[in-house]
Amino acid sequence: MSGANPLGATAGAADAAEPVLLAGARLPGTDGVVDLHLAGGRVVAVTPTGETSPGGIRRLELDGRFVVPGLHDRHVHFSQWAMVSRRLDLAGAESAAAVASLVEASVARGDREVIGFGYRDGLWADAPTREALDAVSGEVPVVLVSADLHACWLNSAALRRYGVGDDLAGAGGVLREDDCFRLVREIDDVADAVLDRWVADAARQAARRGVVGVTEYEMRWNRDDWVRRVEAGVDVLRVSFGIYTQHLDRAIAEGLRTGDDVPGTGGLVAVGGYKVIxxxxxxxxxxxxxxxxxxxxxxxxxxxxxxxxxxxxxxxxxxxxxxxxxxxxxxxxxxxxxxxxxxxxxxxxxxxxxxxxxxxxxxxxxxxxxxxxxxxxxxxxxxxxxxxxxxxxxxxxxxxxxxxxxxxxxxxxxGSDAPVAPLDxxxxxxxxxxxxxxxxxxxxxxxxxxxxxxxAASTGGQGAVVRAGGRADLAVIELDPYAASVDELRAMPVAATLLAGRFTHSLE
Structure with a gap:
């Protein structure tokens, strides 16, 4: 971007109130070039470019780039998404034998436990079996989570480590649905400080794709996790957190109501819905x-x-x-x-x-x-x-x-259901x-x-067009989405992302 430039602008809470003029923007589906006047975390006016030149505010030249409302992912499992890059990638495996080969290589590297993610066995000619994993892993515990999160494939060492009986896993060593969910919660028990670092990195990556908000469906008591993260400076996303049955009584006792902001989070964390599978x-x-x-x-x-x-x-x-x-x-x-x-x-x-x-x-x-x-x-x-x-x-x-x-x-x-699909x-x-x-x-x-x-279905209720009075949650993109090919949409270049008028991502 030419002229005064947002990159290098820090994502601090004080920046939300700083008036900004985004000059020379184009809005998809409309004619002409406009200036977007941002103040107090809102879009206070949309005017033809150059029509008004208010003094004393920061001016940023967009040079005809397109601006759309910031994007929301309506369904994510954020902790698991943050963990995926740290796990054995099984996405490309086209058979149980291919997965076993990946596990064998991981064990050969000296891994003391193998946690994998992303296998899809619906079209495999061979079925997952405990013996196939045992043959390549020995006493190294192996837990492989399916791409849809509804099944886990374990070897004998992992079944012993996690106390899973043959009555649940059977000869295949596969757990499904609630039995799988319980095990996933156990292997996801990462220290808060470690997990929060991974989540912060994943949040920054999401902001780079124009994302300003997510609906979180991790099977945890998510309120405290996200309050802690915001207090530690993870402030690039709005998060609406889901509540599962095991936490419903607690949520009701604490007076949580869908849509309410959580105190102390600057409006970044809100109560979501009651998730039941x-x-x-x-x-x-x-x-x-x-x-x-x-x-x-x-x-x-x-x-x-x-x-x-x-x-x-x-x-x-x-x-x-x-x-x-x-x-x-x-x-x-x-x-x-x-x-x-x-x-x-x-x-x-x-x-x-x-x-x-x-x-x-x-x-x-x-x-x-x-x-x-x-x-x-x-x-x-x-x-x-x-x-x-x-x-x-x-x-x-x-x-x-x-x-x-x-x-x-x-x-x-x-939404994406990340990590089932990419958070993008x-x-x-x-x-x-x-x-x-x-x-x-x-x-x-x-x-x-x-x-x-x-x-419109991807902006958290803000519609498809930036309008005066709306939140200054915005994505600045390089292509007109209405004219872009499907492949161009999939890889849409995002020049900048703003949350409440402050930059959470910029290319320079």
């Missing part, structure tokens, strides 16, 4: 569906799993809603989504369904009528298209139905718009949405 996932073949999964073995659940029975779900949602905590309910299979909509109707409250991957067409209108937000992750469609074609064969026209949801009047909120809203926007990746033909392109709609 009602089924599994597609890749683990545990998403609860009306039709059976083909080719499952003995002991598998042919229709997936209802992990929270309806007769328990309704009282839990009613208790949360009565205390002012909005339900945010995980549902992936079509039967899970239908039953969760039943629960929302029984409770008489609004909220969100997290994922909403496979739906009955009759349920689209119910989403809209009940005012339920579809919190969706478009990149999952790119990751799961082949798995869906195998296990949801004949039904993939009802999978990841973004266009049909939008046409029905349902509010969309885009431009990746989600590109997947929503193009329904393609890696040069493949678009998958069910009839479910693509327009860039304007995808952008």
């Amino acid at each position: 009602t089924d599994g996932s597609l890749n683990t073949r545990t998403a609860w569906c009306f039709d059976p999964y083909p080719g499952l073995g003995p002991g598998d659940h042919p229709y997936g799993l209802a992990t929270v029975p309806y007769e328990e779900l309704v009282p839990l949602m009613r208790r949360a809603h009565g205390a002012g905590i909005t339900p945010a309910v995980h549902a992936i299979g079509d039967q899970a989504n239908s039953r969760v909509l039943d629960a929302f109707e029984a409770v008489g409250c609004r909220g969100s369904i997290e994922h909403a991957q496979l739906l009955r067409r009759d349920d689209l209108a119910r989403f809209a009528r009940l005012g339920i937000v579809a919190s969706v992750q478009p990149e999952h469609a790119m990751d799961d298209r082949d798995v869906a074609e195998r296990y949801w064969a004949g039904r993939t026209d009802r999978a990841f139905m973004l266009a049909d949801l939008a046409a029905a009047g349902v509010e969309l909120a885009l 809203p431009w990746v989600a926007i590109a997947a929503a718009v193009g329904r393609t990746r890696d040069g493949r033909d678009p998958w069910h392109p009839e479910q693509a949405i327009e860039v304007r709609a995808a952008l």
Whole structure:
């Protein structure tokens, strides 16, 4: 950027109140060049460039760059996202044997415990087995977490270390759903000081992609974690934290209500929704569906799993809603989504369904009528298209139905589910718009949405266009998103990010 330049501007709390003029900006979908007047953390005016030249304020030349509202990722597991780069990467493995080879190399390097992440076994010709890991690891404990976070594959040494019996793991050494979640919480028990450093780095990386806020669904008591981080100077993101069933009583007793700011965090940390997981996932073949999964073995659940029975779900949602905590309910299979909509109707409250991957067409209108937000992750469609074609064969026209949801009047909120997909809203926007990746033909392109709609669903309620009166949470980008190709959207160059009018990222 030429002229007075934001780079090198520090992200201090005092900067939020400093008036700034962003001169020579372009707003996608509008004509002309404008100046953005920022003060008190808001966009106080949008004027034709050069029309007013207020004195005594900082002026920054954008040289015709585009400005959009700052981006929000509606669904993340932030601690796990921060840990991913420190774990054995299994994303490229195309078989159980390939994973075993990666583990063998890790053990050969002298690792005393192997924690891996990212395997997807839905299309493997060989199944995960405990013996395959034992053969390459010996007494080194190995815990491998699937890319969807709903399964863990362990060797015998890890089963002994974590006290997991054969009745849970079986011959395959695989834990699913609640058994997996309990183990993940145990291996995620990193010292606060260490984890906070990793989180701070991941937050800065998110800011570099234009991100100003996230909705956090880590399975922890997240309030104290984020208060501690903000107090230590992690101030580049707004965080809305979720509350799980194991913490619901505590949240109610402490008077937490969805949307309330947490004192002492300068408005950066707010209470989110009540997160409850009602089924599994597609890749683990545990998403609860009306039709059976083909080719499952003995002991598998042919229709997936209802992990929270309806007769328990309704009282839990009613208790949360009565205390002012909005339900945010995980549902992936079509039967899970239908039953969760039943629960929302029984409770008489609004909220969100997290994922909403496979739906009955009759349920689209119910989403809209009940005012339920579809919190969706478009990149999952790119990751799961082949798995869906195998296990949801004949039904993939009802999978990841973004266009049909939008046409029905349902509010969309885009996210990543990081670390399942990258914490990068431009990746989600590109997947929503193009329904393609890696040069493949678009998958069910009839479910693509327009860039304007995808952008609006990625800004935390700020819409697709910067307007006077809105928050000065902004992303300065190098390309017009409405004219960019899908590949250009995915790799959108972000020149700067502002939170409440202060720079949290700049290229220079």
